[in-house]
Amino acid sequence: MNPEFLDRFAAALPTSGAVLLCTHRHPDPDGLGAVVGLSYLLGKKFGLHSELVLEGRIRRAENVAMRQLLEISALPKGGVNPADYHGVMVVDSQPGFSHTHPPGGLPVLVVIDHHDGPASATGEEPADYPFQWVDSNYGATSTMIYDLLRHYHVEPDKRTATALFCGVRYDTNNLLRGATPADELAFRELENLADRKIIGAIDQPPLTRAYFLQMQEAMAACQDYGTLLLTLLREVQSPEAVAEVADWFLRLEGQQWSLAGGACDGRYQISLRCDMPDADAYPALRYIIGSDGSCGGHGRMAGGQISLTDLSIDQVREQVCRRAVELFGLADVEPVFLVPEDSSVRER
Ligand SMILES: [Mn+2]
Secondary structure: OOHHHHHHHHHOOOOOOEEEEEOOOOOOHHHHHHHHHHHHHHHHHHOOEEEEEEOOOOOOHHHHHHHHHOOOOEEEHHHOOHHHOOOEEEEOOOOOOOOOOOOOOOOEEEEEEOOOOHHHHOOOOOOOOOEEEEOOOOOOHHHHHHHHHHHOOOOOOHHHHHHHHHHHHHHOOOOOOOOOHHHHHHHHHHHHHOOHHHHHHHHOOOOOHHHHHHHHHHHHHOEEOOOEEEEEEEEOOOHHHHHHHHHHHHOOOOOOEEEEEEEEOOEEEEEEEEOOOOOOHHHHHHHHHHHHEEEEEEOOEEEEEEEOOOOOHHHHHHHHHHHHHHHOOOOOOOOEEOOOOOHHHOOO
């Protein structure tokens, strides 16, 4: 982190008034943590009012709990009057990403993100925005925001520290995934300032009956190809449910890849996970999704979607299954259901 570079953040800000903050669709703890932290910095250090505008509902139980317990309020996307704001700041994502659409009619003033993407790909091109900080070495955008707070000598209050801590914690899986020394420092310092009761409650949120039904459906649908577990659902309650299903089945002993899919909000969502240390999930999912959709990812996880405008859910399921089987060389494998239909009467 270059201190002179961070000084440029202040130059990108309006001198008074209000700005909007946004992140990617269906925000996760890192996106939420980053907006809470940035909002705190803008208010404390620069006297600027900021509001969050949310795209997509938050439905994963942990994320719902985080939003409720930390009282993170947001404007609906249609509820923004551009005349009330000087501009937009985008965190944990970038304006060019397919899952991120800053409200129109306002200039993008600040982009802070740890994903590789349009802004980092511009190479030697001058920055597109007054302050653009994209660094994929960071394990979490919440860590970048924490570094910015430190740079301006602003100590986060309990709520802000709790939000940022959740962001660092979930994006790095408790520092086990892609964490740098900066993430470790942020994790340790924020943990000391954070509200432990709230963290515990976010960790173990109440789950709806619909959640258990969804998992039951996933259990019944999961097909075992040996090295691949394939769980292609029809309608699901949320895009995050697809990722949860993929994560959950990856824990089965002996398997290597877990691919899950489900339809939500006019798109077929797909998540791919692998438990081999050096696996690269993104190119694999790129192949499986083909030219019909978009995807992203790093390391052992990738996610993407295919639009259901021109294809039916079953057409997409069939296509995803065919490409996955082809990619992993499983054409000769006859899959079995992970949970056989007569399993209730079997002794194991
Ligand atoms: Mn993130």
